[in-house]
Amino acid sequence: MLSRRLESIKSFLKKNDKVVDVGCDHGYLSIEVFENKLCQSVIATDINESALDRAKKNIREKNLPIRTILTDGLKNISTKDYDTVVISGMGTNTILHILDNEEKIKSVKKIILQSNNNRVKLREELNKLGFYLTDENIVYENKKYYITMLYIKSNEKNTKEEIKYGIIKKEHFAYYNYVITSYENIISKLPLKRFKERHALKKSIKELKKLMKKELKK
Ligand SMILES: C[S@@+](CC[C@H](N)C(=O)[O-])C[C@H]1O[C@@H](n2cnc3c(N)ncnc32)[C@H](O)[C@@H]1O
Incomplete structure (x- = not known):
């Protein structure tokens, strides 16, 4: 295959x-x-x-x-x-x-x-x-x-x-995960003094990724 x-x-x-x-x-x-x-x-x-x-x-x-x-x-x-x-x-x-x-x-x-x-x-x-x-x-x-x-x-x-x-095209599920990963990279580059903000964003991204993983397996 x-x-x-x-x-x-x-x-x-x-x-x-x-x-x-x-x-x-x-x-x-x-x-x-x-x-x-x-x-x-x-x-x-x-x-x-x-x-x-x-x-x-x-x-x-x-x-x-x-x-x-x-x-x-x-x-x-x-x-x-x-x-x-x-x-x-x-x-x-x-x-x-x-x-x-x-x-x-x-x-x-x-x-x-x-x-x-x-x-x-x-x-x-x-x-x-x-x-x-x-x-x-x-x-x-x-x-x-x-x-x-x-x-x-x-x-x-x-x-x-x-x-x-x-x-x-937005119907490709992998696209969403790709976008999320790009955001994750941006977030990881936020300055350390914005730690709280960065932590919260990272947490949401983690949730989103879990969701996408489920979708990608369908
Ligand atoms: C990683 S393989 C990809 C093979 C296949 N196209 C694929 O997508 O699975 C890259 C191939 O491109 C060949 N290649 C690199 N430069 C090339 C060129 N200028 N002309 C023809 N083939 C080339 C390499 O020898 C190698 O076999």
Whole structure:
């Protein structure tokens, strides 16, 4: 079974997409996408030979005709073979390095990103590259929050608020817990002379967290 983190990428894929899974590592996402016919085609790529070997082994075991390519980002992939780029499990700088290739992203209509840091910078830069943030989801797994972003090709720009806070829909329960944790961090930075205030706030946060934990288990 796919991890919750990788599962959350699937909802952004459509039947007609020609997907390139950049930095596929084990290849689990590509395999899942292919086996369930979630899109028209999928190519699994990685910069690291042993990572790609892992993907090849997993693909071979299932006897699937998924193409694998050893390459840095989109470099050795023909633009006619993809219109949707998925990059997950990397940091913002690596993601931006991969997308810093005008020629290779010209024909891209959709980008799905899951960065593990600096999402504000990522949202800013994607607008500059001509991609508009249209959806985001959030999941909680192994004590971490994972936000997946869906971009479509457009010259439209996201608002300052959208860039800063994202556009996660409020029905994602993990979102509330994410917000609570952010508040908790702010509260812990209150000066010591506001100890009483800090203590009271911490107590309320603790109650809220308990409640959210129950909800997340549902
Ligand atoms: C932590 S793994 C994530 C694997 C998978 N995408 C996931 O979300 O589970 C990151 C993978 O990205 C690959 N990678 C890093 N930089 C890359 C680049 N410039 N081009 C292609 N792959 C890259 C690494 O070799 C590694 O296999």
